[in-house]
Amino acid sequence: MTKTRAQILSIAGASALALTISVQGQTPPTFHKFVGVGDSLIIGEESLCVVERFQQRSWVTIVASLLGQSDFQQPFIQEQTATSPLTGYPCLGATFDGTSISVGIVSQAGANQNSSLGRPYDNLGFNGSPHIRDFFDLKVTVPGRSDLDNHAAPILRNFAGGPFEGMSAIDQANSLGPDLLGFWGGNNDALDALGAGVAIEGVTLTPVPVFTENYNEAMADVSVAGRTVVAFNIPGINDLPFATTIPPIVVDPVTRQPVIVDGHVVPLLGPGDDAFPCNPAPPCGLPAGSVVTLAASPLLSQGIGIPAALGGTGLPLPHGTFTPPATLTPGVVLYPDDIAAIDDHIAGYNAAIAAATSANGVVLVDAHALFEQVTANGFRMGGLTLTTAFLTGGIFSYDGVHPSAIGYGILADEFVKAVNAAKGTSIPRPNFSPILFTPNVPSVPAPAVHDGGLWGYSLESWREWLGSIALPGGIQIQMPEESRNRGRATRVLTRSVGD
Amino acid sequence: MTQPHRATLPRVVLAAAAAAIFLISAPAYPSGFQVMSQGAKATGMGLAFSGIADDPSAIFYNPAGMGWQKHFSVYGDLQFLTRTSTEFNGANPYPGNGVVEHIQDQWFVLPDLYAVVPLTQELNFGLGIFAPYGLGVRWDNPETWSGRFISQNAVIKSIDLNPTFSYQLFPSLAIAAGADVRFSKVQLEQIQGAVNPFTGAFENVAKVKLNTDMIDNTGWGWNVGLMFKPFDALSIGAAYRSKINVKYDGTAEFIQRLTGNPAFDAAVAAQLPTGTPPVQTEIDFPASINIGAGIHLGSGWTIGLEADWTEWSRFASLDIVFPTLVGHDVHRPTLWSDSWAYRVGIEKTFGEWAIRAGYYYDNTPQPTFDTGPILPDNDRNVYSLGVGYGTERFGLDVGALLIKFKDRTVPPPLQTDQFFGTYSETALVLVGGLRMAF
Numbered sequence: 001m002t003k004t005r006a007q008i009l010s011i012a013g014a015s016a017l018a019l020t021i022s023v024q025g026q027t028p029p030t031f032h033k034f035v036g037v038g039d040s041l042i043i044g045e046e047s048l049c050v051v052e053r054f055q056q057r058s059w060v061t062i063v064a065s066l067l068g069q070s071d072f073q074q075p076f077i078q079e080q081t082a083t084s085p086l087t088g089y090p091c092l093g094a095t096f097d098g099t100s101i102s103v104g105i106v107s108q109a110g111a112n113q114n115s116s117l118g119r120p121y122d123n124l125g126f127n128g129s130p131h132i133r134d135f136f137d138l139k140v141t142v143p144g145r146s147d148l149d150n151h152a153a154p155i156l157r158n159f160a161g162g163p164f165e166g167m168s169a170i171d172q173a174n175s176l177g178p179d180l181l182g183f184w185g186g187n188n189d190a191l192d193a194l195g196a197g198v199a200i201e202g203v204t205l206t207p208v209p210v211f212t213e214n215y216n217e218a219m220a221d222v223s224v225a226g227r228t229v230v231a232f233n234i235p236g237i238n239d240l241p242f243a244t245t246i247p248p249i250v251v252d253p254v255t256r257q258p259v260i261v262d263g264h265v266v267p268l269l270g271p272g273d274d275a276f277p278c279n280p281a282p283p284c285g286l287p288a289g290s291v292v293t294l295a296a297s298p299l300l301s302q303g304i305g306i307p308a309a310l311g312g313t314g315l316p317l318p319h320g321t322f323t324p325p326a327t328l329t330p331g332v333v334l335y336p337d338d339i340a341a342i343d344d345h346i347a348g349y350n351a352a353i354a355a356a357t358s359a360n361g362v363v364l365v366d367a368h369a370l371f372e373q374v375t376a377n378g379f380r381m382g383g384l385t386l387t388t389a390f391l392t393g394g395i396f397s398y399d400g401v402h403p404s405a406i407g408y409g410i411l412a413d414e415f416v417k418a419v420n421a422a423k424g425t426s427i428p429r430p431n432f433s434p435i436l437f438t439p440n441v442p443s444v445p446a447p448a449v450h451d452g453g454l455w456g457y458s459l460e461s462w463r464e465w466l467g468s469i470a471l472p473g474g475i476q477i478q479m480p481e482e483s484r485n486r487g488r489a490t491r492v493l494t495r496s497v498g499d
Numbered sequence: 500m501t502q503p504h505r506a507t508l509p510r511v512v513l514a515a516a517a518a519a520i521f522l523i524s525a526p527a528y529p530s531g532f533q534v535m536s537q538g539a540k541a542t543g544m545g546l547a548f549s550g551i552a553d554d555p556s557a558i559f560y561n562p563a564g565m566g567w568q569k570h571f572s573v574y575g576d577l578q579f580l581t582r583t584s585t586e587f588n589g590a591n592p593y594p595g596n597g598v599v600e601h602i603q604d605q606w607f608v609l610p611d612l613y614a615v616v617p618l619t620q621e622l623n624f625g626l627g628i629f630a631p632y633g634l635g636v637r638w639d640n641p642e643t644w645s646g647r648f649i650s651q652n653a654v655i656k657s658i659d660l661n662p663t664f665s666y667q668l669f670p671s672l673a674i675a676a677g678a679d680v681r682f683s684k685v686q687l688e689q690i691q692g693a694v695n696p697f698t699g700a701f702e703n704v705a706k707v708k709l710n711t712d713m714i715d716n717t718g719w720g721w722n723v724g725l726m727f728k729p730f731d732a733l734s735i736g737a738a739y740r741s742k743i744n745v746k747y748d749g750t751a752e753f754i755q756r757l758t759g760n761p762a763f764d765a766a767v768a769a770q771l772p773t774g775t776p777p778v779q780t781e782i783d784f785p786a787s788i789n790i791g792a793g794i795h796l797g798s799g800w801t802i803g804l805e806a807d808w809t810e811w812s813r814f815a816s817l818d819i820v821f822p823t824l825v826g827h828d829v830h831r832p833t834l835w836s837d838s839w840a841y842r843v844g845i846e847k848t849f850g851e852w853a854i855r856a857g858y859y860y861d862n863t864p865q866p867t868f869d870t871g872p873i874l875p876d877n878d879r880n881v882y883s884l885g886v887g888y889g890t891e892r893f894g895l896d897v898g899a900l901l902i903k904f905k906d907r908t909v910p911p912p913l914q915t916d917q918f919f920g921t922y923s924e925t926a927l928v929l930v931g932g933l934r935m936a937f
Contacts, residue, residue: 093697094696094697096697096762101696101697101762101763101766380915380916380917381592381593381917382593382594382645382646382648382649382916382917382918383646383647383648383649383689383692383872383916383917383918384648384692384701386694391694391696392693392694392696393694394694394699394701397699404699405699406694406699413592417912428591428596429591429592429911430591430592431591431592431593431595431596432591432592432593432594432595433593433594433595433598433645434595436593436700436701437700437701437702438700439695439698439699439700440698440699440700441697441698441699
């Protein structure tokens with residue numbers, strides 16, 4: 001252990017020396033204009049929504065502050081009290097029903113409070129699950145056409161008759177002439193498969209060649225002489241609480257310890273898939289290596305997925321299925337072949353990102369390695385240890401996918417360290433004291449929503465998660481039978497993102 | 500030649516033990532958590548005393564110096580130690596620029612006692628009771644200070660019983676050897692933080708107190724010394740103290756801090772260990788070598804020179820084990836380095852009076868990555884003054900050390916706890932000693 005530590009220090013020292021040498025002779029750039037382009041991780045989405053409370057805590061906002069960019073303009077979305085029915089996209093938070101901590105809707109998004117800005121925003125991130133192509137290809141949004149359009153329209157303002165009609169996010173960013181541009185896109189090209197509970201090439205996963213072509217085009221578009229571009233790659237799903245919180249085995253709902261029968265753990269029940277069929281018939285136990293998403297939480301509370309012998313219904317947790325030509329029924333379990341497909345695609349995407357960033361002189365932030373490291377060892381700051389655990393780890397927000405304010409602080413720090421290392425600049429690192437200790441709660445009254453399920457995650461949360469998925473044109477999301485039986489989430493989610 | 504006196508040893512031991520009861524922790528002023536300021540005369544001469552060692556505190560510095568002490572004599576000290584100024588200025592990323600913190604103002608009082616008992620013309624027995632290691636770092640505003648999740652209060656207490664024999668082989672050469680029994684205890688207090696799931700922010704959820712007692716945690720080692728006086732104007736001394744390993748058994752206490760959110764507080768309460776679960780740790784106290792010389796220039800002038808080496812590389816990690824708890828064990832690599840200190844002192848006597856001065860430079864053994872709230876150590880320049888009055892049978896000495904620590908900046912990224920900033924500290928040690936010979 002001692003030698004290992006010494007070796008680490010030695011390597012770190014050598015790296016620092018090498019770095020110093022590599023940037024010697026170059027005048028570090030001074031940044032005057034910073035712009036962010038990308039998906040929900042650029043705009044600062046937390047807990048399934050984008051509101052000013054979260055936008056002010058995004059890593060992009062923190063970096064702009066560290067750069068002293070006083071005129072950093074963003075489309076701040078007002079946070080409102082949640083209504084019934086909702087009038088805006090819901091924001092999740094922790095609730096307490098007297099016995100357990102759950103996740104439910106605590107507020108909703110309102111209107112853009114900075115809609116009259118006469119120029120494009122400096123933060124051009126948007127949610128709605130944009131894929132990599134959408135950053136250069138979504139030149140005209142059509143509000144009402146899809147959730148992607150609904151989310152993108154207020155930020156890009158490129159709808160028909162809008163001030164920036166015909167300009168994609170990258171077009172608008174280029175028009176601002178930034179000398180520092182942060183880019184993060186491509187996450188949803190893989191994450192749709194996680195949310196839908198099934199990996200299907202071309203439906204919930206973007207083929208790697210398509211991703212590569214699109215990413216190359218995005219990098220070519222943002223890379224301009226004299227500009228420092230910084231891009232993040234794609235984290236693995238094994239580092240997201242949405243995929244890691246619920247084990248694929250039966251646990252005691254009180255102790256959260258595995259139920260042991262005849263000396264063995266008991267797998268939760270699934271329907272099987274082509275690679276892992278149930279023999280002779282469904283349901284059957286999930287094989288090792290399966291992932292049960294947080295969306296299974298309310299179903300497990302109903303006994304779904306739990307063998308009848310252990311007090312459950314004996315019904316399987318749903319696995320996502322696709323019925324040609326255009327119907328996707330999402331699920332809450334992914335089989336090992338799904339996981340392997342997602343992992344392979346993310347590896348392919350990250351290889352494409354590494355090649356494209358290298359070819360274009362773009363600084364790469366290895367978010368994949370960062371989250372792997374944090375999952376394995378935690379993140380230490382001031383004697384505190386943060387983890388990727390759901391609700392208690394501190395790094396992820398209530399949707400189990402997007403970072404929390406603390407998580408965004410870590411990303412801001414990684415961005416600064418990457419730029420300073422690559423360019424020899426001295427951008428100050430963020431101050432974590434306010435990031436760690438400032439409560440992140442809505443300032444509006446919270447409704448009493450207590451539908452979190454066994455693991456604190458609500459069916460409503462999943463439904464909204466799915467609602468943000470931008471599937472290829474024409475594909476409908478049909479909610480699974482189990483949910484309809486419960487009388488919730490019965491709507492058919494139609495996504496027809498036209499190209 | 501003066502005949503050696505015979506004393507009733509048990510009474511001396513009892514008196515020494517009674518004094519030792521009052522031992523408390525000390526701030527770590529010499530390097531690491533070593534406390535070298537033993538003996539008022541030595542203190543006045545900048546601790547450059549291993550080559551002089553002409554009073555009973557020789558038992559600590561170089562027991563071979565007892566070889567020329569031909570009376571039964573007792574030497575008692577009281578040390579008063581305090582930090583005159585401390586300041587920590589935080590830096591990003593944590594605790595952040597503009598954060599200013601202080602170590603609590605405390606006075607530490609450390610008694611020590613030495614007795615030299617001539618047994619024959621050549622053979623002397625000595626007993627020293629002293630505290631060669633100690634640590635006391637208690638931070639102001641412990642419930643809110645920015646490093647509370649690392650340490651609120653860190654304490655090491657130690658008492659050594661050091662019986663030693665010296666033998667004068669020749670009029671110019673003496674050797675010594677002894678055993679060293681160390682009683683020690685450690686305390687560590689910190690706050691546990693956790694994410695409040697309702698706010699997403701960290702809050703204080705418990706205070707953790709680790710504590711061991713003094714009596715049951717002991718270790719032992721040995722020491723040897725040699726002094727050579729080739730001629731009247733020169734004495735050369737060297738002393739070695741072995742490492743001492745102390746294994747500590749103690750208890751932990753987890754005291755909940757309520758956040759005001761009943762649901763969160765209930766969840767925390769359900770997870771906190773109850774009772775006083777056992778805790779174990781150990782410290783490898785380092786070996787040391789002191790090499791010194793005393794140069795008697797005539798006309799009452801004496802110069803002391805010394806170089807001290809301490810094997811701090813033994814302190815490679817701090818490991819805390821909770822045998823009955825899962826997930827609470829602590830392994831902190833410390834990776835300290837062996838250190839050197841260089842000392843010079845001067846004394847001028849005027850009949851029965853003496854004035855003294857000294858200086859030493861002490862290198863810290865602590866690497867930057869380990870420098871933090873538990874112990875923020877650094878290189879230091881130390882200036883000393885002293886005055887004494889002495890006859891063959893009686894001596895009264897006063898010595899003082901002004902310890903000026905260099906500012907220690909701990910920059911990102913490699914600090915163990917990710918706690919960054921600059922530590923500034925100045926400390927004062929006052930020592931009063933009384934010597935009686937019979």
